[in-house]
Amino acid sequence: MNELRLSGDRVNRPAARPPAAPPRRGAATLALLALIGAFMLATAPAARAAPLPPARHVVQPGDTLASLARQYGSTVEALIAANGLTAQTPIAVGQTLIAPAAAQPLLPIEAQPRDTLASLAQRHGVKLADLQAINQLAPGQRLAPGQDLLLPARPDQPSPALPPGPIRAITTSPAVVRQGETVAVRIELDASQPASVTLALAPQQIPLRPAGADALVGLAAVHALTEPGFVWLDLTWQAAGETISRTWPIQVVDAAYPTFDIVLPDDKGELLAPELVQAELERMMALWNAPPTPIRWRRFFQRPLAEEFLTSAPFGQRRSYNGGPVSGFHAGQDFPAPQGTPIYAPAPGTVALAEPLQVRGNAVLIDHGGSVFSGYWHLTDIAVSAGQEVQPGDLLGHVGTTGLSTGNHLHWELRVNGFAVDPMQWLTTRFP
Numbered sequence: 001m002n003e004l005r006l007s008g009d010r011v012n013r014p015a016a017r018p019p020a021a022p023p024r025r026g027a028a029t030l031a032l033l034a035l036i037g038a039f040m041l042a043t044a045p046a047a048r049a050a051p052l053p054p055a056r057h058v059v060q061p062g063d064t065l066a067s068l069a070r071q072y073g074s075t076v077e078a079l080i081a082a083n084g085l086t087a088q089t090p091i092a093v094g095q096t097l098i099a100p101a102a103a104q105p106l107l108p109i110e111a112q113p114r115d116t117l118a119s120l121a122q123r124h125g126v127k128l129a130d131l132q133a134i135n136q137l138a139p140g141q142r143l144a145p146g147q148d149l150l151l152p153a154r155p156d157q158p159s160p161a162l163p164p165g166p167i168r169a170i171t172t173s174p175a176v177v178r179q180g181e182t183v184a185v186r187i188e189l190d191a192s193q194p195a196s197v198t199l200a201l202a203p204q205q206i207p208l209r210p211a212g213a214d215a216l217v218g219l220a221a222v223h224a225l226t227e228p229g230f231v232w233l234d235l236t237w238q239a240a241g242e243t244i245s246r247t248w249p250i251q252v253v254d255a256a257y258p259t260f261d262i263v264l265p266d267d268k269g270e271l272l273a274p275e276l277v278q279a280e281l282e283r284m285m286a287l288w289n290a291p292p293t294p295i296r297w298r299r300f301f302q303r304p305l306a307e308e309f310l311t312s313a314p315f316g317q318r319r320s321y322n323g324g325p326v327s328g329f330h331a332g333q334d335f336p337a338p339q340g341t342p343i344y345a346p347a348p349g350t351v352a353l354a355e356p357l358q359v360r361g362n363a364v365l366i367d368h369g370g371s372v373f374s375g376y377w378h379l380t381d382i383a384v385s386a387g388q389e390v391q392p393g394d395l396l397g398h399v400g401t402t403g404l405s406t407g408n409h410l411h412w413e414l415r416v417n418g419f420a421v422d423p424m425q426w427l428t429t430r431f432p
Contacts, residue, residue, distance in 0.1 A: 053136050054082065054100040054150065059091050072099035073230045073249035074161070081160035082106045082150065098150065102249055103175060105161040106134065106150040111143040126152045158190075162246065166195035166239050170248050174429075179255040180224035180316045180329075182421045184431050185233065187216045195239040201231060201250075204417040207292045207371050217432045219370060220250070221419035224316045224329045228254045257316035257329065280359045287352050287365060288373055288418040295369035296348040301426040302392050304346050304376065304412050305335055305399070312336045312409060315422040331420035332375070332413035339380055339408045341399040345390040346374060346426075354382050360411075361403025364396045374423065375413035378405040 055072055057063075065076045065085075080087065082098040082105065091097065100106040111120070117137060121128040132139060134150050143149075153160050159169040169188040177183045185206065187197060191214045199206040199218055206218040222231065232247040313334035345366060352373065353365040362379035380400025384390060401408045414423035 051104055051130055051133055051152070053134055054098050054104075054106060057097050057099050059093050059095045059097060061093055063091065063093075065091065068097065068099060069102075070230070070232075073101050073251055074099055075102045075246065075248070077163055078102050078105045078161035081153075082108065084108050100150075100161075102161045103171070105153040105159055107153055107160060109149050109151050111145060111147040111149060113145045115143050115145075117141065117143065120149070120151075124151055125154055125156075163244065165237070165244065166190045166193035167197070167235070167237060170233075170235070172233075172248075172250055176251045176253055177222050178253055178422075179222060179226050179228070179257070180420070180422045181222055181255075181425050182416050182429075182431060183220050183222060183250060185218050185220055186211065186432070187218075187235075189214045189216065193239055195237045197235070197237045199236075200234040202234060204419060206233075206417060209295070209370070211432060219372065219416050219431060221416040221421045222250065222252055223419060224255070224257070224331075224422075226252050228252055255316055257314070257318055259318040260313065260330075261319075276358055280357055284360075284365075284375075285418060287367075288371075288415045290352075290367075292371040293350070293367055293369045295372070296350075297368055297372075297431075299347075300428065300430055301346040301374075301423070302344070303427065304343050304374075304396070305337060305341060305410055309335045309337045309341070309410075315420075315424065332377070332411045333423050334409050334411050335399075336407065336409045337399045339398070339400055341408075341410075343376055343379065343396045343398060343410055345392055345394045345396055348389075348391050349374070351384045351386050351388045351390060354384050354386050354388075357403060359404045361405060362397065362400060363403075366390060366396075371417045373415040375411075375415070377411040377413065378402050378409065380408075 057068060057072070065079050069075050069079055078100050079085070079097065080089075082100045098106065109120070117131055117140075118128055121131050130152050131137075131149075134152060155169070158164070162168070162170070166189055167187060168190050171186045173184045173186070174181070185199065187199070187208070189195065189197075197208060197216060199208055201220045201222075204221060206220050208216040208218040211217040220233070229252060230249040231252055232249055234245065235248055236243065236245045311333055313330055315330060315333050317330040319328055319330055347368050349366040349368040351364065352367045353363060355363065357363045360375075360377040362382050364376040364379065364382060364384060366374045368374060376396055378400055379397040379402065382397045383395045384397070390396070399408055399410050405411075412423050414421050414426060
């Protein structure tokens with residue numbers, strides 16, 4: 001299904017074969033993959049690459065701390081802290097400023113007599129390798145008294161990239177996001193300073209929920225057509241009668257999605273009528289944008305059909321139709337499979353829709369909570385009903401080619417805050 005202009009897909013029709021067995025037969029494989037993934041996550045810090053030295057910027061006419069923060073994915077507070085400035089300190093043309101990333105704030109220090117890199121790292125509770133990398137110093141290099149150094153901010157202290165107040169730190173995961181991915185945002189709070197916090201990634205509002213007594217978490221969708229660079233979270237909090245707003249960067253990189261021209265049969269072309277597409281889209285948006293329900297998942301999502309069925313059209317693929325201009329992108333992941341292949345729920349949830357639609361064909365939509373929905377289009381039949389609770393592995397229906405489709409396949413779609421994201425990421429990433 002295409003985002004902006006919804007569509008079916010050209011798929012290769014495999015030879016007829018018996019319906020696939022339920023995905024439970026691959027449980028051992030999935031368990032092994034999950035175990036390997038958990039091991040890799042557990043051992044990741046040891047293999048973590050040392051941080052890069054920060055950018056250094058020579059101030060040009062018209063530069064401000066705010067404009068430099070936007071340029072380098074930083075914050076005004078991080079620039080002030082790293083350069084030993086104050087909010088009232090003017091910057092001068094020709095001046096060289098350190099521009100640390102917001103996620104890696106730095107503090108300036110001076111080496112004292114008899115200081116070594118090792119003694120500084122121990123004294124300040126930071127990793128020696130980080131201190132060396134940030135300052136581009138060789139292991140064992142001697143320090144001169146008064147030598148200027150940059151020190152990584154300690155994770156157990158309030159982040160210098162934020163103003164003093166109830167927000168102690170912000171982290172995003174993954175740290176660098178591909179176009180069309182989901183990113184988890186965690187906001188660390190000072191429990192002694194009650195605050196009301198809201199978060200947005202325009203135009204989407206990001207629901208926040210508690211994660212213990214001193215943190216909030218939420219999920220943001222990075223649009224598949226986002227230009228590489230930085231996008232900005234809009235953070236607002238109210239405390240002690242004061243409202244404060246700040247932006248926080250998320251770095252987005254190119255996902256290198258391919259472009260594909262879909263040729264529709266004559267009997268399917270009328271389904272591209274703009275009024276038909278728009279009416280159905282508005283109905284789906286009303287469901288995707290409903291007030292969030294409590295989250296239901298606790299683990300990785302599972303594949304909705306057996307592992308033997310590989311994708312034919314990936315999420316994010318740029319789309320044109322019958323030789324026309326590129327008009328959008330593929331909003332889901334397509335799996336060609338014989339008609340009648342069973343489709344299963346990938347995670348717990350409540351069926352929000354189960355009925356025939358003109359463009360999406362026989363459709364099932366599951367609400368997984370937290371404004372996360374998964375959709376299953378073009379089914380030959382539907383095995384659930386609206387309002388039904390489902391668990392991973394429950395039968396939803398069977399593969400078909402109903403609606404705007406050019407062959408038997410499952411179009412699997414995932415929506416976060418109403419925006420289409422890559423569902424395959426959820427098979428290998430455990431989101432809060």
